[in-house]
Amino acid sequence: MDSDWPAPPPSAVALSDELTAQLAARIDAAGGWLDFAEYMQLALYAPGLGYYSAGARNFGAAGDFVTAPEITPAFGACIARGIAPLLQPGDAILELGAGSGALAAAVLDELADCDAPAVDYQVLEVSAELRERQQLRLDAYPVRWLDTLPPSGFRGVILANEVADALPVRRFRWQPDRVQAVGVIRDGAAFAWAARDADAQLAREVEQRREAGGDEWPAGYTSEFCPNLRPWIGGLAACLERGLLLICDYGLTAREYYHPQRRDGTLLCHYRHRAHADPFRWPGLQDITAWVDFTAAAQAGVEAGLKLAGYTTQAQFLMANGVLDAALPDDPVERARHAANLRRLLLPGEMGERFKVLALSRALPDAPLNVGRDLRHRL
Numbered sequence: 448m449d450s451d452w453p454a455p456p457p458s459a460v461a462l463s464d465e466l467t468a469q470l471a472a473r474i475d476a477a478g479g480w481l482d483f484a485e486y487m488q489l490a491l492y493a494p495g496l497g498y499y500s501a502g503a504r505n506f507g508a509a510g511d512f513v514t515a516p517e518i519t520p521a522f523g524a525c526i527a528r529g530i531a532p533l534l535q536p537g538d539a540i541l542e543l544g545a546g547s548g549a550l551a552a553a554v555l556d557e558l559a560d561c562d563a564p565a566v567d568y569q570v571l572e573v574s575a576e577l578r579e580r581q582q583l584r585l586d587a588y589p590v591r592w593l594d595t596l597p598p599s600g601f602r603g604v605i606l607a608n609e610v611a612d613a614l615p616v617r618r619f620r621w622q623p624d625r626v627q628a629v630g631v632i633r634d635g636a637a638f639a640w641a642a643r644d645a646d647a648q649l650a651r652e653v654e655q656r657r658e659a660g661g662d663e664w665p666a667g668y669t670s671e672f673c674p675n676l677r678p679w680i681g682g683l684a685a686c687l688e689r690g691l692l693l694i695c696d697y698g699l700t701a702r703e704y705y706h707p708q709r710r711d712g713t714l715l716c717h718y719r720h721r722a723h724a725d726p727f728r729w730p731g732l733q734d735i736t737a738w739v740d741f742t743a744a745a746q747a748g749v750e751a752g753l754k755l756a757g758y759t760t761q762a763q764f765l766m767a768n769g770v771l772d773a774a775l776p777d778d779p780v781e782r783a784r785h786a787a788n789l790r791r792l793l794l795p796g797e798m799g800e801r802f803k804v805l806a807l808s809r810a811l812p813d814a815p816l817n818v819g820r821d822l823r824h825r826l
């Protein structure tokens with residue numbers, strides 16, 4: 448770890464050492480090589496030890512990264528204004544992976560302000576620690592936590608902000624004569640990358656992506672894809688009887704994702720606001736993410752019977768839903784802070800264009816949501 452990076456406290460290092468031992472045992476049990484998706488799954492979600500399971504303070508200024516709802520409630524307010532017209536009495540909002548609870552609070556506050564019908568706000572959170580944190584933060588709000596997805600018959604809006612990028616990805620390397628799976632081996636007390644011939648399923652998936660990227664990858668081209676994206680969206684679609692699935696995340700169309708020039712993929716780790724590319728440092732103490740292939744996400748929704756209802760950038764979506772219309776704070780310091788927050792959400796070099804909003808609908812009129820400049824044709 449670079450020397451200027453803040454060292455984790457000894458209690459966190461102890462948890463990371465325990466997770467490292469579990470990962471090493473898993474690699475041994477798998478014959479010395481572990482697919483990266485399995486490594487990522489354990490590093491993020493191993494019970495009691497993974498990044499999202501061990502209760503680290505991941506979000507906000509003292510954590511590892513900041514999400515849009517953590518930056519300002521204006522993000523959730525725009526979502527609420529966007530979805531309010533399509534909510535009917537008796538509808539629910541289901542938020543997946545609610546993080547610190549900031550998005551739920553902002554959405555419920557704004558829905559109350561715009562006199563939307565009362566909704567049943569539900570949260571499905573895979574991390575027991577985050578669920579507890581959400582329960583503390585949302586104590587005064589009418590929110591309930593689910594243990595599993597509703598089986599079917601859900602009416603309303605399903606929200607997933609920065610959840611799809613936390614789904615484990617498989618990593619691959621393309622060589623002119625073969626496709627390789629890039630996995631994890633032990634390297635003394637640490638871990639290292641190692642490539643081996645891909646299984647038939649991975650080779651098939653990679654070939655499809657090479658076509659999307661224009662067939663001109665250089666030898667050694669490395670990237671990733673998310674095997675759980677299609678089943679995850681399929682599961683959400685199966686429970687949605689009427690309403691909208693809104694996926695917000697950093698991501699690209701398949702053509703951009705698998706462009707020959709993006710030769711090392713999109714895998715990214717976050718530790719104390721430092722973004723870097725080494726997922727083997729302090730397992731369990733840093734976030735590991737990969738960008739979302741929104742073409743694959745849209746296709747998965749359509750295959751599951753949903754309608755592609757909108758795709759745009761975060762900046763377009765927020766501006767279409769009034770992010771610049773809110774009254775400015777009177778206090779000059781607050782006003783400057785508000786402006787800085789909006790810049791982070793909207794500027795192209797910040798979150799404005801890297802983050803996208805994908806809307807998939809069932810049994811709603813066409814264009815149920817104002818997404819501003821609609822970029823569906825690019826998918």
Ligand SMILES: C[S@@+](CC[C@H](N)C(=O)[O-])C[C@H]1O[C@@H](n2cnc3c(N)ncnc32)[C@H](O)[C@@H]1O
Pocket residue numbers: 499506514515516517543544545546547549550571572573574577607608609610613614
């Ligand atoms: C990067 S955080 C984003 C949190 C929050 N949505 C926000 O925007 O601040 C990812 C969240 O997704 C949760 N998560 C990851 N996989 C999930 C899944 N399959 N279903 C529900 N939640 C999940 C994590 O535990 C965490 O709360």
